[in-house]
Amino acid sequence: MNKYLIIGASIAAASAIEAIRKNDKEGSITVIGKEPYAPYCRPLISYALLGKTTFEKMPYRDASFYKKMKAKLILGKEATSIDKAKKQVILDDGTRLPYDKLLVSTGSRPFVPPMEGLDKVEKKFSFMTIDDAKSLEKELDPEAKVLVVGAGLIGLKCCEGILAKVKSIDVVDLAPRILPSILDDKAAARVQDYLEGKGIRFFLKDSVASFTKKTATLKSGTKLTFDLLVLAVGVRPNTALVADIGGTVNRGIVTDDCCKTSIEDIYAAGDCTTSHDITSDSDKILALFPNANMQGEVAGNQMSGGTLRYDHAIAANAIGFFGLHIITAGSYIGDQLDLSTKDGYKVLFTKDDHLVGMILIGDTVLRAGIYTNLIRKQIPLSSLDFEQIAQQPRLMAFAKKDRVSMLGEKR
Amino acid sequence: MKRVYVEEDWCLACHLCEYWCAFSNSGKDNMVAALKNKTIKPMIQVEEGDKINFAVSCRHCEDPICVKSCISGALSIEDGVIKIDKSKCVDCYTCIMACPYGVLMPNEDEGIMQKCELCTPRGTAPYCAAHCPNQAIIYEER
Ligand SMILES: Cc1cc2nc3c(=O)[nH]c(=O)nc-3n(C[C@H](O)[C@H](O)[C@H](O)COP(=O)(O)OP(=O)(O)OC[C@H]3O[C@@H](n4cnc5c(N)ncnc54)[C@H](O)[C@@H]3O)c2cc1C
Ligand code: SF4
Ligand code: SF4
Ligand code: SF4
Numbered sequence: 056m057n058k059y060l061i062i063g064a065s066i067a068a069a070s071a072i073e074a075i076r077k078n079d080k081e082g083s084i085t086v087i088g089k090e091p092y093a094p095y096c097r098p099l100i101s102y103a104l105l106g107k108t109t110f111e112k113m114p115y116r117d118a119s120f121y122k123k124m125k126a127k128l129i130l131g132k133e134a135t136s137i138d139k140a141k142k143q144v145i146l147d148d149g150t151r152l153p154y155d156k157l158l159v160s161t162g163s164r165p166f167v168p169p170m171e172g173l174d175k176v177e178k179k180f181s182f183m184t185i186d187d188a189k190s191l192e193k194e195l196d197p198e199a200k201v202l203v204v205g206a207g208l209i210g211l212k213c214c215e216g217i218l219a220k221v222k223s224i225d226v227v228d229l230a231p232r233i234l235p236s237i238l239d240d241k242a243a244a245r246v247q248d249y250l251e252g253k254g255i256r257f258f259l260k261d262s263v264a265s266f267t268k269k270t271a272t273l274k275s276g277t278k279l280t281f282d283l284l285v286l287a288v289g290v291r292p293n294t295a296l297v298a299d300i301g302g303t304v305n306r307g308i309v310t311d312d313c314c315k316t317s318i319e320d321i322y323a324a325g326d327c328t329t330s331h332d333i334t335s336d337s338d339k340i341l342a343l344f345p346n347a348n349m350q351g352e353v354a355g356n357q358m359s360g361g362t363l364r365y366d367h368a369i370a371a372n373a374i375g376f377f378g379l380h381i382i383t384a385g386s387y388i389g390d391q392l393d394l395s396t397k398d399g400y401k402v403l404f405t406k407d408d409h410l411v412g413m414i415l416i417g418d419t420v421l422r423a424g425i426y427t428n429l430i431r432k433q434i435p436l437s438s439l440d441f442e443q444i445a446q447q448p449r450l451m452a453f454a455k456k457d458r459v460s461m462l463g464e465k466r
Numbered sequence: 467m468k469r470v471y472v473e474e475d476w477c478l479a480c481h482l483c484e485y486w487c488a489f490s491n492s493g494k495d496n497m498v499a500a501l502k503n504k505t506i507k508p509m510i511q512v513e514e515g516d517k518i519n520f521a522v523s524c525r526h527c528e529d530p531i532c533v534k535s536c537i538s539g540a541l542s543i544e545d546g547v548i549k550i551d552k553s554k555c556v557d558c559y560t561c562i563m564a565c566p567y568g569v570l571m572p573n574e575d576e577g578i579m580q581k582c583e584l585c586t587p588r589g590t591a592p593y594c595a596a597h598c599p600n601q602a603i604i605y606e607e608r
Contacts, residue, residue: 070534098537102556108538112554115539345535345564352534373563382563420559422568432566448568450522451513455474458520461567462472465608466525 057082059358060144060154062134062296064088065097066344067160067325067351069115072126074355074363082359084126085152087144090184091131093121098344100188104195104216110185139300139318156358159308159316159323160351161293163342167286172266179284182213194283195220202226202271202281204263206233208374210287214255215376225279227258227271237372237383242400242414249379292327292340305329307340312366314354322358324350330368334385334411334430341370367431373420382423385412385430392445394419403445408435422448467546468607470584470592472520476602477512479519483594483603484508487523490585490593507573509582510594521603523594524548524569524582532581535564540579547586552578 059075061068064086072084088094095113102108121128133147143151165181173179180191191213199221203210206228214224228235232243233250247257258279263271271279292307303309303317307329314322325347329338346368353365371384389406399419403426404412410429425448428434444452450461485501487508492500510523526548533541533548540554541561555578561570562579573580585592595605 096538098558099556102538102558107556108554112538344537345531345560348534371563373559375557375559380559382559384563420562421572423559423563424561424565424570425568427563428566449513450520450567451515451518455518458474462474462520462522462525463608464471465469466527 057359058153058155059084059158060152060156061086061158061160062144063160063162063293063325063327064090064092064128064130065094065160065162065325065347066115067162067347067354068158069094069120070348070351071158071160071324071355071358072121072124074352074361075359076124076126078356078359078361082155084124086126086128087132087134087146087152088128088130089133090186092185093118093128093130095185096344097183098212100182100185101212101216104188104192104213104220110189113185134296137296137300137321139321142320155320157321158351158354158358159297159321159327160325160347160354161296162326162347163290163292165286166289166291168288170263170266175268176266176284177268178282179286182209182285182287183290188216191217191283191285196222196282198222199282200225200280201283201285202279203285203287204228205285205287205289206230206257206259207236207287207289208234208372209290210285211250211376212374213285213287214250218253218255218377221283223254223256225256225258225281227261227263227273227279229260229262231260233257233259234374234381237370237374237381238414239387239402242381242402242416245400245416246376246379246381250376253377290326290342292342294327297321297323305338309338310365312353312364313357314350314365315357322354324354330365332368332370332386333366333433334369335388339370341368343370343372345371369427369431371427371431373423379417380420382415382420382427383413384423384427385410387412387414394445405436405441408437409433410436424448425450467526468605469526470523470582470595471604471606471608472522473602473604474518474520476600477519477521478600478602479512479514480599481512483510483521483598484512486593486597487582490588490590491580493588507571507575507580509569509571509580511569511571521594521598522567522569524584525567526582526584531564531566532561532570535560541581547584548581549583549586550579550581552576552580555579 308323326342356363394401399417401419440452488506494500595603
C-alpha cells in the first residue's frame, strides 16, 4: 500500500488528493498544514472583508470531501525537514511521518524588505491568510487611515476589501505603475484613474524610507500618517524544505512536466514552484490559483502512476475592483493590436501566427476565455478568421470543421 | 451522459432558445410573468453570421477548466453536470477568463455568475433543445 504525504494544505493539495484517489483507492493520504484550516480559497480573504462572502464559506471543499477521499489532515503543524534517505518528513513536534511519494505544496510567504523603523509600527499586517484578514478586520474603523505598501494584486485587492470600512487609503509602490506584473503603462493608468475616483491615493516610483509608530516618510520626502499598515510588497516561494536536501531551486522549486523535483519520489506543485510558461518559453513563478490547481492534479496523478502532463502553463488572471473587471493572459511580446474603445480597453499580442498575450479591461472581458484558449492551445491564427475574432471573441471565427467539433462532439 | 449539441446548419437564428432558457432559469411557472418587460439574461447565446448561425451554451466538459479555475469553489461537477453554487460565487470573472467557449454570463443585477446547468434546477430536460423549432439543438448521448 502506497503512502502519499503532502506538505502544505491548500489548493494544490486538494486537487492532488482528488487525482491520487482516481488512480489509487487503497493508499494512505496524509496532508500536513501549518495553518489551522483545511484547504481554503485564499483569494477570498479580501471578498470576506468586502462582505461578498464569509470566512465560513471559504473552505475549498467541505469536510465530507476528505472523508470520502480517505485523506487525513494534520493541521496546525509545520514540516521542518525532509529525511530523503529514510523517506520521512519531520514535523515541528518531532513526529516523523514516512512516505513513498511526497508532494511539496508549501506556497509562498509575504516578503518584507528591511525598512527603517518598521518595528516601531504596532498595527501592521500581511495579507495572505485567513488569520491575517481576521486580525486586520478587528482593527477596521471608519476613522482609521490605512497605508498599503505595494500596489500589486494582493495590496489592491486588500484596498477593495476595506475601503468602505476605513477613512482613507494611501498606497505606495516602487514601480512606476500599479499592478506592474499584469498591466502595461497605458492599462495601469486607466485602472489607477478609476481607483483614484474611488478615493484611493497613490504614491508611485516611491518607497518608505522610514517609519515611526504612525508615520511613514517616503524617499521623495512626502510624509504620510496612518493608523494601520498593510505590507503587500511581494511574496517569496517556500522552497527551503527541498533546497535543504539538495533539490534544484531556481527562485521556485524546479520541476519537470510530471511535477517531479530533482529528488526521487518528491513532487512539487503550486506557488512554491516555477512553471514553464509556453508563451515566453521560459520558467517563471506563476502564482495563480488555476495553475496551483492544475499542477496539483498532475502531481497527484503522476504520484499514483498516471501519465498527465503539466505542459500548457500560461499566466492567466481575472481581477476586479469595485465592478471594474480586468482579464489578462500570456506575455506582452510580439505585435500589439490595440482595439480599445471608450468602454473597454483591449490590447492583443501576437507572435508567429499565435495569440500570445492580452490585456482586457471593462466591457471587453466578456467571453475572454475564447482568447485564453487560443493562447493556451497555441492555435494557429491562420486556421481562423483572426480579424473577426480580434474584434469580438466568437466561435463564428473558427473554421466550420473546428466549430462542429467544438459544439457537436463530446467534450 | 446526455448533453446539448448544436447542428449549425439547422439554426434559424430565431433566438427562441434564449427565451426558453431565461424562462427555465427564472423559476417562474408562466413564461409571460417570467419575461415580460425584462431584459433576458439567457445562458445560451445565438451567434449570427452571414450564412450560418448557431447557439452556444455550456458543453459540460468532461475535464472542465472552469471548475479548476474557480477561486471560490463555486463550480463543481455533479453527475457530469457542471453546477454553480451561487451562494459561494464572488463574481470574480476567473471562469470567464478560463472557459474556451465563452459561455459563462455575468448577471449584473444579481452580481453573480450564471451558467447552464442543463435545466436541472427546474427538473426538466433542457428547454433550449425541447423548444427549438428546427431541431438545431439536440439533447442526447454522443
Ligand atoms: C489576497 C490574495 C488574493 C489572491 N487572488 C487571486 C486571484 O484572484 N486569482 C488567482 O489566480 N490567484 C490569486 N491568489 C493566488 C492564489 O491564492 C495562490 O496561487 C494559491 O493559493 C496557491 O495555492 P498553493 O496550493 O500553491 O498554496 P498556498 O495557497 O500558497 O498555501 C500553501 C500552504 O502551505 C502551508 N505551508 C507552507 N510551508 C509549510 C510547512 N513547512 N509545513 C506545513 N505547511 C506549510 C502554508 O501555511 C499554506 O497554508 C491570491 C492570493 C492572495 C494572498
Ligand atoms: S439546457 Fe437549460 S439552462 Fe442550459 S442553455 Fe438550455 S435552456 Fe438554458
Ligand atoms: S463553462 Fe465552459 S469550461 Fe466549464 S464546462 Fe461549460 S463549456 Fe466547459
Ligand atoms: S465568477 Fe464565481 S463561478 Fe466564476 S470563477 Fe469567480 S467565484 Fe467561481
